[in-house]
Amino acid sequence: MLFRSGHNGxxxxxxxFPANTPYFVISQGSSGSDQPFxxxxxxxxxxxxxxxxxxxEEKGLIAPTVQMILRLSNKNVAKPEDxxxxxxxxxxxxxxxLDVEKMVRTAHAMNAAEIxxxxxxxxxxxxxxxxxxxxxxxxxxxxxxxxxxxxxVARSLDSERRLVISAEASRDPNGRPLTFxxxxxxxDSSTIRITPLNKAGTVAEIIIPHQTRRPIWPxxxxxxxxxxxxxxxxxxxxxxxxxxxxIQYLENETRVYDGKRxxxxxxxxxxxxxxxxxxxxxxxxxxxxxxxxxxx
Numbered sequence: 001m002l003f004r005s006g007h008n009g010x011x012x013x014x015x016x017f018p019a020n021t022p023y024f025v026i027s028q029g030s031s032g033s034d035q036p037f038x039x040x041x042x043x044x045x046x047x048x049x050x051x052x053x054x055x056x057e058e059k060g061l062i063a064p065t066v067q068m069i070l071r072l073s074n075k076n077v078a079k080p081e082d083x084x085x086x087x088x089x090x091x092x093x094x095x096x097x098l099d100v101e102k103m104v105r106t107a108h109a110m111n112a113a114e115i116x117x118x119x120x121x122x123x124x125x126x127x128x129x130x131x132x133x134x135x136x137x138x139x140x141x142x143x144x145x146x147x148x149x150x151x152x153v154a155r156s157l158d159s160e161r162r163l164v165i166s167a168e169a170s171r172d173p174n175g176r177p178l179t180f181x182x183x184x185x186x187x188d189s190s191t192i193r194i195t196p197l198n199k200a201g202t203v204a205e206i207i208i209p210h211q212t213r214r215p216i217w218p219x220x221x222x223x224x225x226x227x228x229x230x231x232x233x234x235x236x237x238x239x240x241x242x243x244x245x246x247i248q249y250l251e252n253e254t255r256v257y258d259g260k261r262x263x264x265x266x267x268x269x270x271x272x273x274x275x276x277x278x279x280x281x282x283x284x285x286x287x288x289x290x291x292x293x294x295x296x
Contacts, residue, residue, distance in 0.1 A: 015216065015224045017091045019143060019151035019246040020185075022067050028094045036095040040103055041066055047107040055112040059173045064148075064241035066107075068116055072239070073102040080239075086185045086217040089230055089242050116238035117172035119180070119231045120147040121245070124203065125164035129156025148243040154250065159260040160209040165245060167231055168202045176235040185244075186216055187227035194229065210257065211249045225249040 017026075025041070027033040044066055048056065056062045071077070075097045076087035122145075129141050135155040143151035147169070154161060172178055180201035182194045193207040206229060213225040229245040254266040 014222055015091050015226070018153060018226065018248040019149065020089065020091050020226075020228045020244045021149040021151075022064065022241050022243065023149065025067075025070070026092045028092045033095060036098055037070075037093065040070070040098055040100045043100055044069055044103045044107045047104040048110065049108065049112075051112045052107075052110050052115065055115055055173070059115070061115060061118070061173060064118055065110075065116055067241040068239060069103050069106050071242070073099045073106060075099050083239055084181055084183045084230070084232065086228075089185055089228070089244075090216070110238070113174050114176075114235070114237040115173055116240045117176070117178060117233050117235050118148070118170060119167050119233045119240050119243040120169040120171070121150055121231060121243050122147070122166045122169060123150060123163060124166045125162070127156075127158065127162045128152075129158065131155075134158065143246075143248070148241075149246070150244070151246045151248070153248045154210070157255075157262050157265060159257050159262065160207060161247065163206045163208075163245065164197065164203065165206060165231070166203045167233070167243070170202070170233050170240075172233070172235045174235075176237075178233040178235055181230075181232040181234065181239075183230045183232065185228040185230045186224060187211055187229075188214065192227065206245065208247060210255055211247070213251065225251050 025034070025037050027037055045053075045062070053062075056065055070093075071088045072080075072083050074088050074093075076085075077083055082088060129135050131138050131140060135157055137155055139153070139155065141152050141155050143153055150165070152161075167180055170178060170180070180196075182196065182201070182204045184192055184194060187208070188211060191209045192211075193205075195205045195207075197203045197205055208227055211225060211227055213223050216222050216224050226249065227247040230242040231245070232242055233240040252268050254268070256263040256265075
């Protein structure tokens, strides 16, 4: 269970996705809410100049380029640097933010020699929890690893997570030099640290202390306990589509730490209305956690 009911409406309405990805166009609303996006994408595809469209097809870049244009043309993106903000990369897209004319103009103006590249990711190092040793669930923390989206579920009782992510496999289709941008899109910016490990910015260390629920961006009524980090390349003309690193923190937990030392963790069930608490007092679980559990 990831979300308690009542956080964003009846039955737990809100962002119930455990990861963000650049692969899908997910619309806000019920049946038919996808139609404005399908129409906008069709107009965008028709607006590419023939040479540009052919280059995109040959290099397998139609979908990521359309994703970039869609997000860049969001009405919340008033200037290019706004593309590197949470508002440009929500999990679910709002048709009210579509700017079809801007999408068409951007596609038509794109030159075949300037089409955007990709930010391709791999995990070089990480602290990953062990089921039955670092936490009680038999489920793994790894949700999925792909070149453009990496997702984890934070089950380990450790106070922080560390990942080293490489974007060294990123390429520009025309061999243009790339700059790299690592952006915290969701999570506590006062505690999460993203540190490039080389001059080119192609590798970064990410340190994430345990996260709790917060607005998805300042002032938003929608809340989430997921962390999203976006990785972007820029080829001197265009940003790439985003690649994401997502960490979902469990919403049925309340943890108490003294520095990095776990004092207690409380698990709640919204369906049953009950909970149990695990407290570091006795009954050795492993070398780092001493746990006693009881149910109420």
